[in-house]
Amino acid sequence: MVPQGQAPEGPGPPARYRFDDVQVDTVAHTLTRGGVPCALEPKAFAVLAMLLQHAGELVEKDELLDAVWGHRHVTPGVLTRAIAQLRAALGDDAHQPRYIHTHHALGYRFIGDLQAEGGGEAPASDAPAATLAGTASAGPTENPDAGRGGTTHAVPAPARAPDAPTARRRLAWGMLAAAGVLVLVTLMLTHGLSDPRPAVGEASVAVMPFRSLSADRGDRYFAEGLAVEMHGALAGVPGLKVAALVPGRDDDTPGDPRELGKRLGVANVLDASVRREGPRVRISARLTDTRSGFVLWSQTYDRQNSDIFSTQAEIASKVVEALMGVLPPDPPALARRLHPTSRLSAYEPYLRGLQLLQGTASTEELSEAVAHFEQALQQDPAFARAQAGICRARIRAFELTRDAGVYARAQAACLQAARLDPRLGEVHLAMGDLHRARNELDAARESYTQALQDVSLRPAAYIGLGRIEGEQGHDALALDYFDRARQLRPGDAVVHREIGYQHYLDDRLAAAIESYRVATTLEPDDAGLWSSLGGLYLADGRRADAEAAFERSLSIKPGFGALSNLGTLRFEQGDYPRAAELYARAAAMSPGDYRPVGNTADALSAIPGAAGNARSTYARAAEMAERYVAIKSGDAEAMAWLAWYRANLDEADAAREWLARARDAGTAQSEVAFLSAQVHARLGDLDLARAALADARALDVAESRIRASPVLKPLSGGSEVASQGGS
Template identity: 45%
Template structure:
């Protein structure tokens, strides 16, 4: 074996089918130029100059990077890129051997530069094309080499040319490679370099041919994102929503520039015939080159091991070996040992995160707990879903269920980030701000929970009247996930509560643009259009929501539009359809009561609807006594039920003093005061409603306000109106 010093052609190295030219800065494999970053090329030269010797990790860092302001991960990444360029298997190395925590050794046989390359080793393992053979092209592949270079390479393999022809071929190939390298370097210089140890987890593709299995692929991607986000020294890009699937077909270089990361992790998932196949790969965004790819064809029970192996490969490639990190990843990626429990949990998680029926999410989480009674994440999921039902549906019983679920989750795992977020949300729902901030602050230590923490803190400070602080936390959340429709939806609702309807509409429109098939988002947008007086746009948004998946809120709000159009039969029918889906919201019962009052011979039914509305709103106010809208609505229901004037006056006074949701509160109170015959006071409330942004048609078309100066009387018997606001 010739050493570097003995080489008759210094600066040229040949081994296997590899040709390395130090002066031209080129690496050819089987005659094809391989794009390699300058730092990785320098590492290769350092190893080739000392063949067979162990080169210490610190020595390589000193030689190539000057060992200043870099982590060992940059060296690990360079080695991974070299292995990809050399087609070298790290488990069975032919060229570069790793000595963990020590360094690297070149173990290939250097040839005389005048010798021809050996044919590729058939035992070297599958190439990327083979390992990803049954996966769809998740990212656009790197450009193929020029055809003339490939033809030259074929000629070189098929016959041994004379020495002068070999030298001519090497020079020509070197020139081509030099041009490729120069073009690549100029391109690299024009684009700011992403952080070295950084990755974006793309949405995983479901290749099982079963649409319902999308939740499983999406859930695995989310679990992988959250696990990698917990690794010290590794920057993980914002979680991408499943709606961003088109990003898979884009060039990895442009995706890397957009997301500001050095690598992309993508995968395809197939569950079929009792087997599970996952194809995963890590792509360098600077070159578009695949750093590694793996195919896992195993039993479904191996899902936890597969996830851990993929995560470990990513961490080793980007930041090197971290003491105890593999064990931490394994623990995080295996929250349960029951595959059936994990499957149900992922189903519930997707239902909850994508704004689908929170009741469905609870049922899936319950199924997970039936398989593993100690599954803390599933228990925390129940708490969060029940809190959402309490807030979205004004369902007091949901709060009691959430309280019990949160307590059990914290008993199972007092340090679980999901459980602390759930407990914080529970306190926030009751208006217990100090307690909410305490639990959010604890959960912030978990990087995967920070978006939920920042949104929660934004809502907490907003409730406390600290609008600047709220905006600051919303901005933090958006900096982590700028395209998360849930964040834009939360901002929209906060704008609605502040009476800024144009800003609320803009935020909800952004949310539906990002997630166009989300029925609840369309419903919320329709509700904002409705309260702001844009009835035609409200009708279109609500109809779109119902077309995707009927929700009780969309149905009852569409019923309100039909009511103002004078179609009371259609209005009552829509409210009843809403109650079939969910009968826990007092506002829907109140809306049904007002529609029935407009129909002949339906007053008895209307009274029963108002009685249900009174019962549910009273129970809700036991938990949220400072909810001004609920207090005003209760006054309206009680006036229709003939309750004492004094208690009705007290509800009007308390709701007005609280000052929140001023337009809705003023409208309820105006209706109540008209029913009491106090027209001057009612007129003042109407003026308050209009000043707070109430749509004129909800005033002038409201029969409960007939008799007030400036409000024309109507001859029908309909009374009042309420609107189901976004949650």
């Protein structure tokens, strides 16, 4: 091997390779099979390039890890996953390989009949290898949209949060799955955060929310929905970097393009105004250079409402031509993306639903989105993207509320979307969310990998893949996926929320707090983010900061997450009647969620004379939690809480069994350790309770949380645990 960073002697590696019906262009980073483009993640493509450069040679695993990931101190599974993705793209069978041969415990060898095209000779078995330094570890080169998983919350991803009845998990209901390497980007101008801004790319653009000039202020959804569709279409253009959607402004002004360019790392900004009057629509669009502030292109379109799809496609083509100097590589595909339905009467409610699905939607907003998507389907029953929207909204609602009944409705919606158009990228993404929510991880991976082929959906697909790995305890791999999503959507609060939740799952509380601070800076009017941040503050023992965050959340919009978190604060302060009241209000707002019900039982158990009510409430919480765990079988925290509920119902064997299952899951270790201490203390297993409490402290569970637990307070103080019911 040539030392990394030095050029090999002689001719460089080929730019293009051909074997059978496969063509690989290492400059354009493209792979086609039978003339059809195949999507590959950047790391997988870099692995393929290295194998091709060393065709016929054994390339050791450590060499690949060093060259592609920059070091070998990553989970070995990242290489295994990259090889699996390559086999899927090439149609290669691991048991009877035609292209990639596995030397077990050693590495891999390319064994195909290789022909090089341009830029050098095909490497022989003794040819010097070119280093991949500089390109192999680069992030994705194309940008997209969609999330969440909803979620992903578009991903607006599902709102995930710490959710603990006595402490960290009673905390913040409004968070959703996951995370990534903590990178503080864009808009970090407040809260004292650092501000490493992304470098400006040449062929790059940010799509501003289109401004509505219609007399009806309620018409904003139409203009903003057009911007979302435009963003998705442009994100699918190879070679064009598209930043995350810029949040709307209350004053409807586009803002300073030069400042936007600095914050988002783009060279251009597209903004437009939309005015609808009767049967006509006027769209005035302009493309602005963010470095000079000069307008590069502008045009006004005065058309019939029925021409909206062709107008959008025309604007997109003009933008691509202005930025890249060429027409879109596939104009029909661009037009199809911007023409999702044959009926304008279906498009308008679809845009309403799409607007609500963006970002970090609340349960109320998700329900409203479903209603709009259903209205769209009434107008066009074959509108697959609207049906996929219902699926994704309901999956996100399930992840927010943990209501088993919501999952059943989500499953029905997803299956109907698959029947309408099983090839649609949004359907693959929705099915990935569905399988992941049920812990069907192999099927989820397959669906997300298929969704990656739609470039506009890649951030959401990466988030989904990251959640899978994070929930299995594969922290490094989860962070790698989330960082890919961050690179594609810089400045997106959803991605930073995912980053924060992953840090929380891996017991990095300070990093989780910092990520949520970033998210609230990016989306300062998101009530769920403030509730989740407050929950994290509370887990860290910062009660004043927690209360301020909860109050901020409730001032924006009352929600069950903030109410429950505020109840936890009152519980820790010993105000059990007030805590029970707040928990009950939260439970009424989310009647299918076991968590606020279990919290209510905890508060009642601490009130003299309320033991009977506490017991019946624990029974209800346990029944609801078991229905949830039957769907989400790998949720360690849910199983640990179920153990706690069963312990308070004096079902010792069931409590110990659920606790063992929670520990075996291997995730959320600090939460499981804390609840193990409570369960053992409640059952009178004092030695086991002390050992679990020591584990919880070693995992940085806040001492204030331990002292606030009635069942642990005597133990933490060194005295024996009194015989008492509940926490």
